[in-house]
Amino acid sequence: MKIDTIRRHFREAYRGIVKNSWMSFAAVGAVAVTLMIFGVFVIFAVNLGSITDEVGDNVSMNVVLKDEVTKEQATALTTKIKGLPNVNDARFISKDEGVDEVKKNLKDADFTRVLQKGENNFLPNLIKVTPKNVSVSKGVEQAVKGLEGIESVKNSNTAKELLDSVLLFKNIILVFGVGLAVLAAFLISNTIKLTIIARRREIEVQRLVGASNWFIRWPFFIEGGFIGFVGSVLPIGVLLLVYQGFVKMISGGSQNTNLLQMVGFADMAMYLTVSILGIGIFIGVFGSVLSIRRFLKI
Amino acid sequence: MIEMHDVWKVYPNGIEALRGVNITIDTGEFVYVVGPSGAGKSSFIKLMYREEKPTSGVVLINGVNVKRVRDWKIPHLRRKIGVVFQDYKLLPHMSAYDNVAFALEAVEVPTKQIQPRVEEALELVGLSDRMKALPSQLSGGEQQRVSIARAIVNNPGFIIADEPTGNLDPENSWDIMYLLEEINMRGTTVVMATHNKEIVNTMRQRVIAIEQGIVVRDEIGGEYGYED
Structure with a gap:
C-alpha cells in the first residue's frame, strides 16, 4: 500500500x-x-x-499408618509411594516428629500441653505425600489407599x-x-x-x-x-x-x-x-x- | 468491444428483465438504448458495468466474461468503464475539483498525477473556471458535466450513461450531448439509455430498442420510434 x-x-x-x-x-x-x-x-x-x-503447589495429603507398622516398614512404604506416578514428594513423619510439627504450627498452649513424646503420644505415624498438582491428587489418593499398612488418607480439603x-x-x-x-x-x-x-x-x-x-x-x-x-x-x-x-x-x-x-x-x-x-x-x-x-x- | 450472447436476466421476484439478448457493440461506437419504461434498459446497462450478473448467457467486455470475474477483480473491470447517471451522484460536500479527484484517489493514482489530470478533465467539459464550486453552486448541466469529467478522468474505454439528460432542460441536454459526442470522437465507446426523442432523432446514431426484455430493433442511424 x-x-x-x-x-x-x-x-x-x-x-x-x-x-x-x-x-x-x-x-x-x-x-x-x-x-x-x-x-x-x-x-x-x-x-x-x-x-x-x-x-495448588501446597496441596498435600497425610497418609495415616496403622499402629502395627514398624519404622522400617514405614520407610519402605515412603519409598514405594515416592515411586508412584504423579507423586512429587513423600516424607515420613514419625509420632515424635509430629509433636514438634504441631507445636510449631499451633500456639494453643492448652492443646500443646497434652501432646507428649514417647509412650503417651496419641499422634499416629504418617507419611506426608505431595502430588504433582491438585488435579492428580484424587488418583494419588486412590493409589496410596491400595497399599498395605495404610489406616486412612486425610486430604487437605480446605485447600481443595x-x-x-x-x-x-x-x-x-x-x-x-x-x-x-x-x-x-x-x-x-x-x-x-x-x-x-x-x-x-x-x-x-x-x-x-x-x-x-x-x-x-x-x-x-x-x-x-x-x-x-x-x-x-x-x-x-x-x-x-x-x-x-x-x-x-x-x-x-x-x-x-x-x-x-x-x-x-x-x-x-x-x-x-x-x-x-x-x-x-x-x-x-x-x-x-x-x-x-x-x-x-x- | 461489448458482446452479449443469449443473455437472460431474471430477478428473484420472477420478473424477466432481459430475455435472450444478443448484441455486439464495437469499440468507438455511439449507441442509444431506447424503449418504454420497464422494458429492461437499466438491466441492460447494469450488466455492462457488472452491477448485475446475467442469470444465463454471456456478457463479454473486451473479451472478458463478466460473470466469471472474481469479486475482488471487479474493481479492475470497472476502471475501464465510466458511468454517468441521471442524478449525477456527486458528493455534495466536495468541490467540482475534489469530486473528480476522488475518482483518481479511489484507484490509488499517485498524488502528483492527480492535479493535472483533474484539470484536464474539467477543461474538457468546460468547467475550468468552476473548479472550486460545490455541486449546490452549480446548475444541473454543470453538475452533469462534473460527473462526466469524473467518468472520463481514468481514461476508460467505455462511457455508460443512464438517462444523462433526464433531469436537464433542452439547452443543457444538448450541451451534454455535444460533450458526449466529442468524447466519442476521441475514441471512447458511448452507450446511452435515453427517453429523449429529439436527441435520438437529431443525432442519428445506432439505436437499440428494447421492449419487454427483448431487442426489437437495432439500426444504424435509427430513430427513437416512440411517442413519449
Whole structure:
C-alpha cells in the first residue's frame, strides 16, 4: 500500500470519527467502561491465579499408618509411594516428629500441653505425600489407599475447596469478560454502521470508479480500531493508578506480606496493558467487521 | 468491444428483465438504448458495468466474461468503464475539483498525477473556471458535466450513461450531448439509455430498442420510434 493511500485511510477514519463525534464519544465511553470492569476482573484473575498456583503447589495429603507398622516398614512404604506416578514428594513423619510439627504450627498452649513424646503420644505415624498438582491428587489418593499398612488418607480439603471456588470464580470472570467484550463490540459496530450510512454515497461512487474492496474497507477498520484503542487507554491509566495505591496500602511499602501476596505492580502493568489494549483494539476491529459485513455491500 | 450472447436476466421476484439478448457493440461506437419504461434498459446497462450478473448467457467486455470475474477483480473491470447517471451522484460536500479527484484517489493514482489530470478533465467539459464550486453552486448541466469529467478522468474505454439528460432542460441536454459526442470522437465507446426523442432523432446514431426484455430493433442511424 502506498504512503499516500495509508495517509488517506487515516484521514478518512479521522473524518468518520469527527463527523459522528457524539456517537464515537459514546462508543469510546462504552468501551472504556467495559474495559474498566474487565480490567478489574483481570486484576482479580491474575491475583487469584497466583494464589491458585501457590495453593495448588501446597496441596498435600497425610497418609495415616496403622499402629502395627514398624519404622522400617514405614520407610519402605515412603519409598514405594515416592515411586508412584504423579507423586512429587513423600516424607515420613514419625509420632515424635509430629509433636514438634504441631507445636510449631499451633500456639494453643492448652492443646500443646497434652501432646507428649514417647509412650503417651496419641499422634499416629504418617507419611506426608505431595502430588504433582491438585488435579492428580484424587488418583494419588486412590493409589496410596491400595497399599498395605495404610489406616486412612486425610486430604487437605480446605485447600481443595478454596482452589475449586477460585477456579469457579475465574471461569465466571472469563464468561462475564467475554460477554462484556461482545457488548462493546456491538456498540462499536453501531458507530461504524452510522459512518457507513453517512458515507453510502461516497462508497457507491468509489465502487463505480473501481476502488478495490480493501480500499473502501480500510478507513472503517482504522476507525473501529482507533475507538477501541482510545477506549483502552483510559481504563489502563486509572486501573494502574488504583492498583499501585492498593499494593502500597496492603503491603505498607513492600509488596509481600504473609497474609496476602499480591502480584507486583510491574507485572500487573504488563498484564493490564497488553490484555486491555489488545482486547480494546480487537473488539474495535471486530465491531467494524460486523458492520462492514452487514452494511457495506461491496 | 461489448458482446452479449443469449443473455437472460431474471430477478428473484420472477420478473424477466432481459430475455435472450444478443448484441455486439464495437469499440468507438455511439449507441442509444431506447424503449418504454420497464422494458429492461437499466438491466441492460447494469450488466455492462457488472452491477448485475446475467442469470444465463454471456456478457463479454473486451473479451472478458463478466460473470466469471472474481469479486475482488471487479474493481479492475470497472476502471475501464465510466458511468454517468441521471442524478449525477456527486458528493455534495466536495468541490467540482475534489469530486473528480476522488475518482483518481479511489484507484490509488499517485498524488502528483492527480492535479493535472483533474484539470484536464474539467477543461474538457468546460468547467475550468468552476473548479472550486460545490455541486449546490452549480446548475444541473454543470453538475452533469462534473460527473462526466469524473467518468472520463481514468481514461476508460467505455462511457455508460443512464438517462444523462433526464433531469436537464433542452439547452443543457444538448450541451451534454455535444460533450458526449466529442468524447466519442476521441475514441471512447458511448452507450446511452435515453427517453429523449429529439436527441435520438437529431443525432442519428445506432439505436437499440428494447421492449419487454427483448431487442426489437437495432439500426444504424435509427430513430427513437416512440411517442413519449
